[in-house]
Amino acid sequence: MSPVVKRKGEKFTIPSKYLLFVLTLMCTVTMLMTFSTDIFNKPLNTVVGYLIVPFQKGISSVGGWFSTRAEELKEIRALKEENEELKKQVADLLAENIELQQGKYELNQLQALYEMDEQYSGYEKTGARIIARDAGNWYHSFTIDKGSNDGIEVDMNVMADGGLVGRVYSVGPNWAKVVSIINDNTNVSGKILATGDNLIVSGDLELMQKNLISFSQLLDSDGVVTNGDKIVTSDISDKYLPGILIGYINEINIDSNKLTKSGTVTPAVDFEHLSEVLVIMQLKQTVEE
Amino acid sequence: MKKGLIAAFFIWICFLLQSTVFQSLSFNGIVPDLMIIVTASYGFMEGEDRGIIVGLFCGLLCDIFFGEVIGFYALILMYIGYLNGKFSGGFYPDDIKLPMILIILSDFTYCVTCYVFQFMLRGKLNFPYYFSQIIIPEVIYTTVATIGLYPLILLADVGIKKKEKRGGRNFV
Numbered sequence A: 001m002s003p004v005v006k007r008k009g010e011k012f013t014i015p016s017k018y019l020l021f022v023l024t025l026m027c028t029v030t031m032l033m034t035f036s037t038d039i040f041n042k043p044l045n046t047v048v049g050y051l052i053v054p055f056q057k058g059i060s061s062v063g064g065w066f067s068t069r070a071e072e073l074k075e076i077r078a079l080k081e082e083n084e085e086l087k088k089q090v091a092d093l094l095a096e097n098i099e100l101q102q103g104k105y106e107l108n109q110l111q112a113l114y115e116m117d118e119q120y121s122g123y124e125k126t127g128a129r130i131i132a133r134d135a136g137n138w139y140h141s142f143t144i145d146k147g148s149n150d151g152i153e154v155d156m157n158v159m160a161d162g163g164l165v166g167r168v169y170s171v172g173p174n175w176a177k178v179v180s181i182i183n184d185n186t187n188v189s190g191k192i193l194a195t196g197d198n199l200i201v202s203g204d205l206e207l208m209q210k211n212l213i214s215f216s217q218l219l220d221s222d223g224v225v226t227n228g229d230k231i232v233t234s235d236i237s238d239k240y241l242p243g244i245l246i247g248y249i250n251e252i253n254i255d256s257n258k259l260t261k262s263g264t265v266t267p268a269v270d271f272e273h274l275s276e277v278l279v280i281m282q283l284k285q286t287v288e289e
Numbered sequence B: 001m002k003k004g005l006i007a008a009f010f011i012w013i014c015f016l017l018q019s020t021v022f023q024s025l026s027f028n029g030i031v032p033d034l035m036i037i038v039t040a041s042y043g044f045m046e047g048e049d050r051g052i053i054v055g056l057f058c059g060l061l062c063d064i065f066f067g068e069v070i071g072f073y074a075l076i077l078m079y080i081g082y083l084n085g086k087f088s089g090g091f092y093p094d095d096i097k098l099p100m101i102l103i104i105l106s107d108f109t110y111c112v113t114c115y116v117f118q119f120m121l122r123g124k125l126n127f128p129y130y131f132s133q134i135i136i137p138e139v140i141y142t143t144v145a146t147i148g149l150y151p152l153i154l155l156a157d158v159g160i161k162k163k164e165k166r167g168g169r170n171f172v
Helices: A016-036 A041-051 A053-114 B002-019 B034-046 B048-066 B072-085 B097-118 B127-171
Strands: A125-133 A141-144 A157-160 A163-171 A176-180 A187-192 A198-202 A213-218 A230-233 A245-254 A261-267 A276-280
Touching: A016 B048, A016 B072, A041 A053, A041 A163, A041 B048, A053 A125, A053 B002, A187 A245, A213 A245, B002 B034, B002 B048, B002 B127, B034 B048, B034 B072, B034 B097, B034 B127, B048 B072, B072 B097, B097 B127
Parallel strands: A163 A245
Antiparallel strands: A125 A141, A125 A276, A141 A176, A157 A163, A157 A276, A163 A176, A187 A198, A187 A230, A198 A213, A213 A261, A230 A245, A245 A261
């Protein structure tokens, strides 16, 4: 009997070598295709939107309840101390506030003079809850519980604690993936608020564990930038809206080319304990090519 | 059919747990990799074919949610499932040594592959740092998680095999 003829009851099987070969080809092709396009994003994101995301939402809301109870107990003591401190701060701030109000009055007048509308303060935002984090240990991205059904689009900026968290990388119908600025392969164009010098803020896995991010290519020819200076997103960034706080300078070093400076930044956001974020519902205006 | 459903269930529940519960159980930002445990276990328990399929789906989930391109993690996990399948001949349900060694080796291979393709090729050459701060902690934590998860996968698998055997005997 020839070996090709199937016996009764025997299942038809492909040798695993061929299976592996075919699937390897398939994966390589999808990798190449998704490297430059996002054709698979819509169907795949919709499927997992039904299979996985509802359960992630459930689990994280239960988990969130437990962790908030535990934290509440821990925080009571800390809150008492903080209250004392805050009372002192309130007094200071009141004084400062009066000063600022005066300043704002002046600013309003000047803005009217230059016909500059309020650019930054009027962004429309929507709150979202983090429901899952990156499964591996190499990157820092997470999924939130709002998606295209809530009007979220790719490249919208995400904030928390008044600082920049990152941007939306891909959207499903009821979820969206956010890549944070401390992610190892993320770069943000920023500027020093005080002097207007541009610099590049880039995430780094080595610094991530110390809760820092690195910056580079700061020109600062006058040498006036010091530790603690505020860094905000710059006007020339093509993904990030201008004027969002990134963090404060932690350390400055002069590069070996003696022209530029680099160092580390303490981010304004506590990435370790993020649970809710704000998505800015406005995209950066770009020039159509 | 039944086996397929149980495998799908394990992939599903492990991905859910890993992306939610285990994130809050992380030590110093390191979480165990349950997808590796599931893929490797099915590889050496069920052979190469099943290892490939389970690895493919585990990887695809990671790709869709957290990958930059679709297919990268799927490819790595598929090969891990296949290579583990090579050892299915020497697998006995009572023996815990071989599964542990295979899972540790698999996780190690996975981490190093991720480092090489995603970090080394971008010029991040400080391997000792990544090795000591990311890879070793992850392997250790995954080993600990294996002790909890592997018996469950084994139990489900052995239970079905027994049932099938009994069914076969009744037929004769």
